[in-house]
Amino acid sequence: MIPHDTSRAFNKMAETRLGNGLFGRGIDRICAVVAARTARGMASQVLAARRLTQTIEIRLDWLRNDRQRRSFLVWLRGRHPPARLIATCRTVLGGGRFRASTKKELAWLSAAVTAGCAWCDLEIESLRKLAPASVRQALASARILLSFHDFRRTPARLGQLWNEGRRWQSACVKFAPQANTIGDSLRILRLARNRREIVVVPMGEIGLPARILALREGSALAYAPVETATAPGQISLHELKHLYRAHELTRRTRVYGVIGDPIGHSLSPLLHNTGFVARNVDAVYLPFLVKGLPDFLKAVPELGIRGFSVTIPHKEAIVRYLDDCDPLAAEIGAVNTVVVRGGGKLYGSNTDYVGVLRALEGRLRLAGSRILIFGAGGAARAAAFGLARAGAAVAVCARRESRARELARAVGGEAVPRRALRTQYFDAILNSTPVGMYPHAAISPLLSRELHCRVAMDMIYRPQKTQLLRMAERKGCKIVSGIEMFLAQGFAQWEIWTGQRAPEAAMRRAVLRKLEEEERRGTALERARRR
Structure with missing residues (x-):
């Protein structure tokens, strides 16, 4: 029950209503989240955040204890940073880490205001427990961001x-619910349309694309951590600003994406967004975790999606939802590229086979070569049809022998049982399964004694050198990383959507740099673990 006098409780804190201007404009609508266990760590993050945005959330509840909180606020008061600071000391009940009472929470927020914070984020659970007069007295000079999580x-x-949030007369209301479907994400985004003084934050990996599009839909803020993620589905401040350019997106921005499950490993957003930036194309490419195709396809018109990539496990299932299809893709029975045409018509094609051919052509002559494809899914089908068209003798081996026989028959090849791999020789062996993909990089779909070939290729590109490729290299085989296929098929997709020549050098450089950084980090962690 909300007390009768609360309609006046925060009037002073909500005097100026500027809609999207509440927290500034442009990049300042991206709020950097500062969260660390120590005062020194918090201070370091504040300084880093200031280089990217003027709006910063200070997560006091993440600090280890009251001593660290006090030390940090002393530092903050002395610095007087020219930034828009939002103090948060979220209790455990509200989804934070602060374990003391709501009265103590209010006391720390008051201390943060004294130290220079112009805004205080107060969750509804705490506000319902506090007397309006006490809040008004403690935070008189601050503005309230009322949070629902x-x-x-x-x-x-x-x-x-x-x-309910408006009845409290706070300066702004924030909604941050978990999005368990893409439909949930749409409902959250709709809340921001035609409303002022509102922040919407769809949480979770499924909600990530909507989180990136939230500013475009009218949310006053979008949150991103400087270092440590403080909520499910967050991406880094650097990515939100530079990769997705969330603060620059408008209704004119063309939206593309990749659908799959899992999707967190995908480097497609890095590849395509780098291309958009290099060619100055007003477009963004987002990662969609898709459990069910209907959930995603219903969202295509509302989100303004113009095209999307398709990855595991939807490459074959998507075909039945298409209005038209490239003849080769129809023959393959799998699609990895969709264009959304006028009237919402879906047109499918397949660039996977282009990637396979380009990756292998430099290692061996395809015509007349005997090439084994391990796996029989959508990517395997694209490889099989492409290689058969190039004149290769295609062999297929899969966990389910019936599927191997079906694919082999479709391309005029042969099905090879797993037990025969120990004695048979191939010019090339190509893994099309996800076995060995990050984060399960220590395993291989094939054994060393099954690798009798000149060339071994893995469609997996994360890591660049999979366990399968390491074993093949030790046996003296030439190896081909899946990154070559990934880049080639991605360039082809980018050109289909934009009608322009892909900036291949910039796109390749960005992806390889990211993979090299990951490998260096992984090596450092492994060395530390062994000490």
Whole structure:
């Protein structure tokens, strides 16, 4: 029950209503989240955040203890950073780490205001427990950002929660529910349309694309951590600003993406967004974790999606939803590229086979070569049809022998049982399964004694050198990383969507740099573990 006098409780804190201007404009609508266990760590992050945005959230609840909180606020008061600071000391009940009472939470927020914070984020659970007069007295010179969090689901009655938030007369209301479907993400985004003084934050990996598009839809802020993620589905401040350019997206921006499950490993957003930036194309490419195709396809018109990549496990299933299809893709029975045409018509094609051919052509003459494909899924089908068209003698081996026989028959090849791999020789062996993909990089789909070939290729590109390729290299085989296929098929997709020549050098450089950074980090961690 909200007390009658709360309609006046925060009037002073909500005097100026500027919609998207509440926290500034452009890049300043991206809020850097500062969260560390020590005062020194917090201070370091504040300075790093200031180089990217003027709006910074200070997560006091992440600090180890009151001594660290006190030390940090002393530092902050002395620095007087020219930034828009939001103090947060979220309790455990509200999804944070602060384990003391709501009165102590309020006391720390008051101390943060004294140290220079112009805004205070106060969760609804705490506000319901506090007397309006005590809040008014403690935070008189600050503005309140009233927060609703739900880490399990998206509530059915978002409109009612909005009405409750407005009754408190806070300067701004934030909704941060877990999005368990893409449909949930749409409901959260709709809340921001035609409303002012609102922040929407779809949480979770499924909610990530909507989180990136939230500013475009009218949210006053989008959050991104400087270092440590503080909520499910967050991406780094650097990525949100430079890779996705969330603060620059408008309704004119063309939206593309990749759909799959899992999707967190994908470097496609890095590849395509780098291309958009290099060619100055007003477009963005987003990662969609898709459990069910209907959930995603219903969102295509509302999100303004113009095209999308398709990866595991949807390459074959997507075909039945298409309005038209490239003849080769139809023959393959799998699609990795979709263009959304006028009237929402979906047109499918396949660039996977282009990637396979380009990756192998430099290592051996395809015509007349005997090439084994391990696996029989969508990527395997693209490889099999492409290689058969190039004149290779295609062999297929798969866990389910019936599928291997079916694919081999479709391309005029042969099905090879797994037990025969120990004695048979191939010019090349190509793994098309996800076995050995990050984070399960220590395993291989094939044994060393099954690798009798001149060339071994893995479609997996993360890591660049999989366990399968390491074993093949030790046996003296030439190896081909999946990164070559990934880049070639990606360049072809980019050109299909934009009608321009892909900036291949820039796109390749960005992806290889990212992989090299990951490998260096992995090597350093492994060395530290062995000490």
